[in-house]
Amino acid sequence: MKKRHSSVNAVSRTISKWGWLFMGPVVVAFVIGFVWPFVQGIYLSLCKFRLISDAQFIGLGNYTKAFSDPGFLHAFWYTALFAVVSLVIINVLAFAVAYALTQGIKGSNLFRTVFFMPNLIGGIVLGYIWSMIFDGILSRYGTSILMETKYGFWGLIILMCWQQIGYMMIIYIAGLQAVPEDMIEAARIDGASKSQTLFKVTIPNVMPSITICTFLSLTNGFKLFDQNLALTAGQPFIIQPGGTAVKTTEMLALNIYNTFYGQNAGSQGYAQAKAVIFFVLVAGLGLAQLAFTRKKEVQQ
Amino acid sequence: MKSGSLSAERRNKTILSVVLSIICIIYVLPVLTVLLNSFKLNTYVKTDTFALPKGEMWAGFSNFIKGMTFGNYPFWKSVLYSVVITVLSTALILLCTSMAAWFISRVNSRFCRIVYYLCVFSMVVPFQMVMFTLSKTADTLKLNTPWTIPIVYLGFGAGLAIFMFVGFVKSIPLEIEEAAAIDGCSPVRTFFSVVLPMLKPTMISVGILEIMWIWNDYLLPYLVLDINKYRTIPIHIQYLKGSYGTVDLGATMALILLSIIPVIVFYLTCQKHIIKGVAAGAVKG
Numbered sequence: 001m002k003k004r005h006s007s008v009n010a011v012s013r014t015i016s017k018w019g020w021l022f023m024g025p026v027v028v029a030f031v032i033g034f035v036w037p038f039v040q041g042i043y044l045s046l047c048k049f050r051l052i053s054d055a056q057f058i059g060l061g062n063y064t065k066a067f068s069d070p071g072f073l074h075a076f077w078y079t080a081l082f083a084v085v086s087l088v089i090i091n092v093l094a095f096a097v098a099y100a101l102t103q104g105i106k107g108s109n110l111f112r113t114v115f116f117m118p119n120l121i122g123g124i125v126l127g128y129i130w131s132m133i134f135d136g137i138l139s140r141y142g143t144s145i146l147m148e149t150k151y152g153f154w155g156l157i158i159l160m161c162w163q164q165i166g167y168m169m170i171i172y173i174a175g176l177q178a179v180p181e182d183m184i185e186a187a188r189i190d191g192a193s194k195s196q197t198l199f200k201v202t203i204p205n206v207m208p209s210i211t212i213c214t215f216l217s218l219t220n221g222f223k224l225f226d227q228n229l230a231l232t233a234g235q236p237f238i239i240q241p242g243g244t245a246v247k248t249t250e251m252l253a254l255n256i257y258n259t260f261y262g263q264n265a266g267s268q269g270y271a272q273a274k275a276v277i278f279f280v281l282v283a284g285l286g287l288a289q290l291a292f293t294r295k296k297e298v299q300q
Numbered sequence: 301m302k303s304g305s306l307s308a309e310r311r312n313k314t315i316l317s318v319v320l321s322i323i324c325i326i327y328v329l330p331v332l333t334v335l336l337n338s339f340k341l342n343t344y345v346k347t348d349t350f351a352l353p354k355g356e357m358w359a360g361f362s363n364f365i366k367g368m369t370f371g372n373y374p375f376w377k378s379v380l381y382s383v384v385i386t387v388l389s390t391a392l393i394l395l396c397t398s399m400a401a402w403f404i405s406r407v408n409s410r411f412c413r414i415v416y417y418l419c420v421f422s423m424v425v426p427f428q429m430v431m432f433t434l435s436k437t438a439d440t441l442k443l444n445t446p447w448t449i450p451i452v453y454l455g456f457g458a459g460l461a462i463f464m465f466v467g468f469v470k471s472i473p474l475e476i477e478e479a480a481a482i483d484g485c486s487p488v489r490t491f492f493s494v495v496l497p498m499l500k501p502t503m504i505s506v507g508i509l510e511i512m513w514i515w516n517d518y519l520l521p522y523l524v525l526d527i528n529k530y531r532t533i534p535i536h537i538q539y540l541k542g543s544y545g546t547v548d549l550g551a552t553m554a555l556i557l558l559s560i561i562p563v564i565v566f567y568l569t570c571q572k573h574i575i576k577g578v579a580a581g582a583v584k585g
Contacts, residue, residue, distance in 0.1 A: 012407045015487045022403035022491075025396040026458055027415060032441065033455015034422050037433035044433065052436060100320060105313050107320075113571060114324050117331075119578070120563045122516025124534040125556055128541065129330050132337065132549065136349025162330065167578065174579050223426050226518050230538065256428045257519075272432060279429035286424035 045272040055269070062273035071246050072274055075255035082153065082251065083221030086160050090217050091210070094165045098172035099198070112173070116166035127230020130159045146235040152249035156224075156231055163227075164220065168213045175209030176202065208293070215289035222282055225253040234258070252278055331560065338363055338554040345549035363554035370551050371540050375558070378536040382515060384446045385532060389453035390510045393461050394503055396454055401465030402495055406477075416466065422459035427519060430456070435523035444526045452524055453514060460581065461506050468502040469495075508570070508577035515563070533559045 015022075040052075045062055049055035066072055097115060101108045118126070134145040134155050145151045179202055187197045203210075228234075234247030234254060250258070256278055259271035337345045339353040339360070348357060368375050404412040438444055438452050472495070480490045518534040527535065537559065540552050567574060 014481060015403060016407045016409065018487045019403065019407070021488065022399045023412075023415065026400040026454065026462070029396070029451050029455035030415070030418070030422075030458050031455070032437060032443070033434065033452050034425075034430065034458070035418065037430035037437055038422075038425065040433040040437075041430055052433075097320075097323075100316055103313065103316065105317050105320070107317065111320050111324055112575075113568075114327050116575060117564065117567060118327070120512060120516075120567050120574075121560055122518065122534050124516075124518050124538050125559060128537065128552065128556060129334055132345065132349060132553065133330060133333055135346060136333075139346055139349075162327070170575055170579050225428075226516075226534070229518075230541075253426070253428050257431075260432055268432065275429045275432070279425055282426045283424040 041272055045276045047269050049269055062270045065270050066274045072255055074246050075250050075252050079222055079251045083218050086157055086221050087217045090161055090164050091213055094168035095172050098169045098176055102176045115169055118163045119167050123226025124230045127227045131231050149248040152232040159227055171209050171213055175206035179205040211293055219285050224251055228254050334553050334557050338557045340550050342548045342550040359550055363550040367551040367554040378531045378533050381446045381530050382532040385449055386511055386514045389450040389514050390507055392450045392454050393457055393510050394507055397458055397461035398465050398499055401462050402469050402491055405466050405469045419459040419462040431523055438524045444524055446530055449524055464506050472498055504573050505577035505580045508574050509581045
């Protein structure tokens, strides 16, 4: 054991001279592409500016302004509702399909191939495909997906189901295949019915997959941007008494984007504050997932 | 009794097959609708979305011809830039992050641990958090061309790749590298001729994930690239709807079809790797 330790040191000592070559490119790119923009982003959220060069420190003003913006608050609740509804529907359906595909029926591979396919199509293209389909249906009733909030909401849910069920299905199939065969066999011999086996043996054994998929679909729901932009871009709008418009199908990411690059110049600091709030929210979900999976592992 | 339950089971399986087949057909319908409408004249796309393109609706290949120069930008150029950006970025990410990951797990100094934890941290940061400052930084450093944007992708996408590579390198036994070192191999040679071949499965998984992300990415290239000169496929398609009042839906569908076909071909040829890569990325991410 001790000998192994010293040889690790010997290897690492010769390698460490080459650090500039092995680490250099990643560290430089990482600073440009992540560390510096992140630090600057935090700082700018506390500033008032039109150009970054003349940013003026104003403290937490941008944050109070963000929390009193009706459009942002609407986007928050809309996104949360969307994330939870899509989470439930996608996971229930994906698990059902995965369960069906592990029953040894003919053509399972073909079904799996087809169900996964929409995952490879990008969000913008998906949005346009579905906006054509929804408008094709709704135009018969003299309306459009852009006319009502509920059409936009359920339209996006359908779109996300189409895209994500296949993805979650793959994770569930991997989980289901890892359930020990003899465990299910033992339950059957003891006289358990099919549904008893499912709920008492199979589901407890795939809990890790369920945790992963739950958090994945939750964070995907919160971070959704391309599909939202391409399908409705926030329409329909409601004009507030003050003259500002609330975009009723606009989600958080799109709201932040519009605050940055929309008509209202000079609001960048305030948009950056929204982005920081958004980051805290999404990172919080990520950390919750980590804590949750750790706890599960300890129990097992 | 036994034969009865067996035939019941067979019947259940048949019902399941039928249900799944129906869902399968519903799943393919959106893509088929795109196919149908790409051959339809513009005015019929909205009114007869689900009809076959026959009779007066039939547009032949005119939508495809029109689509080529649609939106005052040649479509082949956006395909070219999409390919250039995806290939260069993926290659750069695979090379640089595998090198860094090996270094991190073998040297394990304080600096390495800091870089590693920063990478893991970057995985939970949404793009909106850095998009404004990142696009300004990229602009200042002239990273706004398809040949330099891979550096931005390397920086923003390093997290997941390093995380996956470090996880795999830790499972490689050290003895092989020691043997190479004793035989007088320099670390660079050890990495490229001993470690790199062993990393192949993870290379494929990471590569697939990066390709899927970069090929479909819209916001990062849109904010970083000089849009008048360089457009990728998603940017081009977004532009068709965004900036023109009356959109030729037939031509848009033709372009959407053209942009889906390579993706589907890619998927059908490397399906096994894609599904494996996605599962690996999800379990770890």
